[in-house]
Amino acid sequence: MDKLRDFLKSWPGRILLILCLSPLALLGVESYFGGGVDPNQVAQVGDASVGLSEYQTAVNNRRTEILEQVEDASLLNEDVLHEQVLKGLIDRTLLEQQAGKLGMTVSDDTINRLLRQEDAFKDADGNFSNDQFANFLRQRGMTKNQLFAEFRNQLSLDQLNASIVGTAVYPMKAVSQLIDLQLESRNIWLHRFEWQDYVDQVKLSKSDIQAYYDANKNDLKSAAVVDLAYLQLSPQSLQVSDVTTEDLQQQYEAYKQSQAITDERRISQILLTGENTKARADKVKARLDKGESFAALAKTESDDPSGETGGDIGRFNPTVFGSDAVAVEKALEGLSVGDVTAPIKTSFGYQIFTVTEDNGSSLPSLESMRDELMVKAKEYKRQELYADKVAAINDLAADGFSIEDIAQQENVALKRLKNYPKENNQTLLSQPAVIKQAFDEFTIQDQAVTAGIEVGNGTVWVQPSNYRPTKTLTLSAATPRITQILRQQKATALALKDAKALAANIKTPADINKQSVRLQSLGEVNRQTTRLTEKERGLAFSQPAADNGVVAIASETEVGATLLVGDPIKTEQQSPLSDVQRAQTAAIVRDNLGQDQLQDYLDYLRLVYKVEINEANMNNAQGR
Template sequence: MDKLRDFLKSWPGRILLILCLSPLALLGIESYFQSGVDPNQIAQVGEASVGLSEYQTAVNSRRSEILDQLDDASLLNEDVLHQQVLRGLIDRTLLEQQAGKLGMTVSDDTINRLLRREDIFKDENGDFSNEQFSAFLRQRGMNKDQLFAEFRNQLSLDQLNASIVGTAIYPMKAVSQLIELQLEARNIWLHRFNWQDYQQQVKLTNSDIQAYYDANKDTLKSDAMVNLAYVQISPATIKVDSVTKEELQQQYEGYKQGLAVVDERKISQILITGDNAKVRADKIKARLDKGESFAALAKKESDDPSGADGGAIGRFNPSVFGNDAAAVEQALQGLSVGDISKPIKTGFGYQIFTVTEDNGSKVPSLDSMREKLTAKAKEYKRQAIYADKVTAINDLAADGFSIEDIAQQENVVLKRLKDYRKENNTSVLAQPAVIKQAFDDFTIQDQAVTAGIEVGDGTAWVQPSNYRPTQTLTLAAATPQITQILRQQKASALALKDAKKLAAGIKTAADINKQPVSFQALGELNRQTTLLTEKERSLAFSKQAADNGIVVLASETEMGATVIIGDRIKTQQQSQLSATEKSQTAAIIRDNLGQDQLQDYLDYLRLVYKVEVNEANMAGAQGR
């Protein structure tokens, strides 16, 4: 096993792991190699294809990987997942064909040499073992030719990938310049002109609105919306006021089983039978309480043959007592050596017990753990009730009940969301899984209640109505949106006019305090500051100031217009990177540039090789 782990950490081992087990590292999606071409194609890529089973395997693997990283499964966007997986498989197929066309291959000798170096295939003398190699192949259900073919394919892809990604150039001089830019700082004074302060001055005409509508009609679309009625439950919404003795005992038994404690107590008994058994048992208990010998009384009074041995019946074994085991165990609970139980009625008669020896582990009594066990019993009961309620609501939804009837029958709160959006959804049910179900064609057509959707630590059921698809807005419908856009644009232009006028009147630092508006002195800031917006950060470091001078900059920004005053830009020295850190930074930049080059190359290959997606199979695989 250690050899296998070491092999999988090696270069050829990682390749095999990629082929057989893990996510496809080259393109970032899950993939497994298939033998032959799947007749059920998802996509035709040049002369090759992406098979349906290959696609489904990749989707399932990628989904599992993502869900392992998510606390809330409803946050997974299935549409995006399917698109990314399909693109990754197509990209891989494109590269495979191009690698073959370019003659990028690896010889059998090279693969043999790589494999013969691996310890997993060596015997105790350090020599390559054909037996171990054969066992390795059998374990993975492949033959030597299949293994070599897949190795050769992956290594060819690696060659092509390296020839593209590994050729990105970003010189160290440029790295140093980039780092120095991040370390630049200057003292900054700021004044903002908010566009809202100018909107009353804006005059809009019908012709302004019409002109904007005509120029931007294709972008003025309504959002797809429904009205959504829903119910949502979670274990936290389930009230559990009390638990029974049986439920508490069940938790206690579970606790003891978890401890794996063996009851090593040896016990003795006095059994009393007959019509007056209870009266006799109470009298015997009274005599025991006065100090009489348990063994002596057992010999004299017990109706069980064990009385001859002083009542000794050996180690406590619950199975001996059948249905009375729980009652006997409760009577023995908490007893130390020499303690005597009260008389209890069992199927045998009335029994009195004493512990004569205890070599087992000490288990806390139920009473000492009552509070903790009660909390666990309530939680267990709460989860069970919650699971039953989820099943009940799912059954009602499947039977065609409306969301109103479900809420009433199951006594849950019915909630509503008006104008629930497919895009830009910021509601309390903005999770992709809910949106997908709410806008499902079947659900909308039948106005059906969906099956339960896991949302956080609970479940939601939704029923859409009044579906309004995306469509181009009429002039009347678009007018409020256009009015807002134009008002902000024109108000920002007025703000910028005042900003430029203010900036023109400032020549020296002494002029800052002479202006009719006040400036914020922000102190020394660098390019990473969060005190400025993105546009303001770009403006603040766009122009150098003269020695001992200032530069005054005015520009339209996110909130209207901004005037920024800065002194001379200087480079902070305390955060300088070492040569090693600069080299690492360069490597990261080059890798990012290489990935961009790879995407450009893939776009080129899409022009070279015809790519056709089977939309029907794709829709079927996505459950649409």
Template sequence: MDKLRDFLKTWPGRILLVLCLSPLALLGIESYFGGSVDPNQIAQVGEASVGLSEYQTAVNSRRSEILDQLDDASLLNEDVLHEQVLRGLIDRTLLEQQAGKLGMTVSDDTINRLLRQEDIFQDAEGNFSNDQFSNFLRQRGMTKDQLFAEFRNQLSLDQLNASIVGTSIYPMKAVNQLIDLQLESRNIWLHRFNWQDYQDQVKLTKSDIESYYNTNKEALKSAAMIDLAYIQLSPQTITVADITDDELKQQYEGYKQEMAVVDERQISQILISGDNAKARADKVAARLNKGESFASLAKTESDDPTGATGGAIGSFNPSVFGSDAQVVEEALQGLSVGDTTAPIKTSFGYQIFTITEDNGTKLPSLESMRVELTAKAKEYKRQEIYADKVTAINDLAADGFSIEDIAQQENVALKRLKDYRKENNTSVLAQPAVIKEAFDEFTIQDQAVTSGIEVGNGTVWAQPSNYRPTKTLTLNAATPQITQLLRKQKATDIALKQAKQVATGIKTLADINNQAVNFQVLADVNRQTSQLTEKERGMAFSQQADDKGIVALAGATEVGATVIVGDRIKTQQQSRLSDVEKSQTAGIIRDNLGQDQLQDYLDYLRLLYNVEINEANMAGARDR
């Protein structure tokens, strides 16, 4: 920090301040086209402030971005979201003030030129439109001077960011060295000394525990916990009764609408009425089956005036048949051009139909789609029942019913979680959305049932009880935790001592087999190997061996202690990266270094400007 502060006082340091913030810390220039600033403040930053409306808009925007990437909205941690957005807005405000203090500005001519290039202000021919510019200002309640001021401010920040993030130095020589490190490999022999194997040798005294407690008392706190009773409902748990024919037909009609089906079947009819209509109709059907012409029989046998024209009645229209529409449609279903129906009993008598032309969409029959339509009908019914049940449970929760009563009334299994934690929660309900609602101050105080919390593809309702807030542990309460921690530390020390003794006795490859412990042969491994833990990977390539020799290393690791024997480190002669890929790698490294420089600079600005957060407004914004 001191080196950075000294550098910023120099002329190159001042030039370095001429750039823009990263997208993580700043809203882009399009944010200025979203509305004016709310006077209610969420934070005071030096002589400037972060507006409540600005803050809420940024939270909503960032939330939408994250939810677009999540399958389960309950995984979104609202507290972290609010903290990150607030920090970003404060960072922006700090840089805005510093840019002003350094006299950074952009001329009106430059702003005019840039605004004329914005698509939002251009007409159909691509020319700047004063009318569109005026409408833009009017819709947002802004003046031209206000827009220019905000545009000028954003451009100054853009310059500030580019100068900080874009000027980090990382030479290609260093990039090549970094790539070479990733290409290193060596043969490894390994033995782990697990600390658990040495814990019986550990002797802890009361004085050891008390000393640790007194030194680390403030860090020894109990976790905030509750006992949680909950019910969970998902569509998959809903039992659906058998599907009726009406429900199946409804799905088929929906399928036809979805496929934008246009019924263009041309049909003809023969109507037989009177006392002996059934017998006459059967005789006509028999003659049709023998191959006689439908049009000819319609002219001689039909009792309807359409018989004179061969029985043609035009396109099929269910509304023409009134209450008979369904039986007629079922009879026509699946028929091709030239096919005839059996005699159908309708309110007019007995009717026989044939299809003379079909220019409509060809659709599979209901029967051929029965399995698919049945599944869709069941899912539709399941979702409908699920939605009704969610509404009913929410109403019961709002009316003050206990979780036990709700579970019994709605026939849903009641489940319980004892010692449900606010932090480091690894239970089956570890989603941030559930934790937030379960530990809500009013929910805990009233021991109320939460409203439905969407989790994955289901919903959870929870009722907390027996709340235990975070507090500093007493010596007696902390003793088991301290004992376990000290036992592990001391057992690891014993394991490390053993590891160092073994490593000291290994000078040649032959010495490996002469040890009292057995070594695992890992053969040729590189820095990316998954066979070693993180600490072991660091140790494995920390020291080069002599030509044709080996090196034995011992160190404390995640498991306790590890001895690693390695031969000479080898580097591949040819890098698998092209010159273009190396250049891209260097760019990524420089960007990362630039972000580090930016964070260092923001820490420096926090020493210059006082930052005060309006906790009341912040809490109110989080509850919205």
């Protein structure tokens, strides 16, 4: 019932329908085409086994799925990933054996019919193609019999799964009652008795501390900790050199490529070389400004063979001009057909250009994009520098350099964390990937610098030292923790005592304002209110009130103790859900129940079939 209440608590009005728990991930159709069992086992399940290669493939596939949804790979907890995948494979193997024991099987005719319906095996006309089917088998290195065996196994598994999950019963009347609970509201008055306010009244004796220690000794353990030296690097932390003209040109060319823009301008030139070229170029330019033909002057004045064809040198290609490309491109910027540039000094001499034809798309000039290109060029240089630095640090770490030497050689700030914990880590480096590397057995033993660990948009390298494993605390060491626990427990008990005494005096609305403490009026609230804590929301509607009266409820809560006063519960007459939505909700509720039944059934199968995990192979697969 608690699960169902939690399931429904987020509506009405916002979320009408939510997805139910995912079906067992490893029961999917992808297993139709799996290979044989590896002789190296990670688990023995009854008469069957889970192979090492099968396990590693499942882990890699699941890791890929998760990383497609999570940007920061360091947030992935590898230990939990391996644990969940192994459980899924064992669950599947248990169900496979049980399906075989119960005689659940599928005929070849049924498999043939299902395979003929697969789109992957159909030709362009929608008919089953033997060629495509044969090609499919060839690509996967399988025979028809192997495929049929895999298919039969999966369908038998589906039958057993459906027979458990699909039989969950939850009457529509009960679903409607659950939905109607979300329509309830009542006026609430509230007062919280915080346990911290009662700490001064708490008296603890040595015998109290000793008694708690004796009863909870096995749970009073020190956390495993190390002292951590680390380097942290991100692209944003790096200073890059000034952007050059060549850098801008490179980004401009990249922009044009990304936009599929090509320069379709056809140009002609007049090249002047030898002595007095500047004076000659100025005279030619003056004649062009007076209206003389560019082609005619090219034939008579140009010192380049292209002059014979009126100076035509084809479509503009910056690479032809080498180091002069930027100057030439700048001179040509914004020119329309027929326009002429001023004389340009290049490594060839002095050149004058004109645009004779332009069939290209509109192209923004480099100058007009300068600010944008400047930002892109800086980021490109920064990412390039970052990649080089990460590679250099990784090489030094692999060569056995200490983290101090690496920091000095690569000019990266060395940082330290004392008492870095393995559990309940709230430090700046609390990512599971970092914790796993910091407490890796070989890293600790060798006090080595780890390879780079990707964290957010940066990389971290860590070197642990002074490892202190978890151990049972002595009474002296545990006393501060016990003292805090007992103080909170006893202070909470005192707070609850006051809350109950006050609750006993409230019977009518008039009693609310007669108490020694002020009860805050929250007005009319429903089960979805955010003004109450999760536990308080459950308490607020746990007891009815008499007509024209109120009910006072005192209970221990997250803050210490809470006193809630409520008037009679009111229920909205109009449900926000249609009949169709109610039916869909009922299906989701039943599926949730079915998943619970499936887990209960798997727990039963674990008693029927002996499950043994090969810890050595597991540790090897996890890189331990």
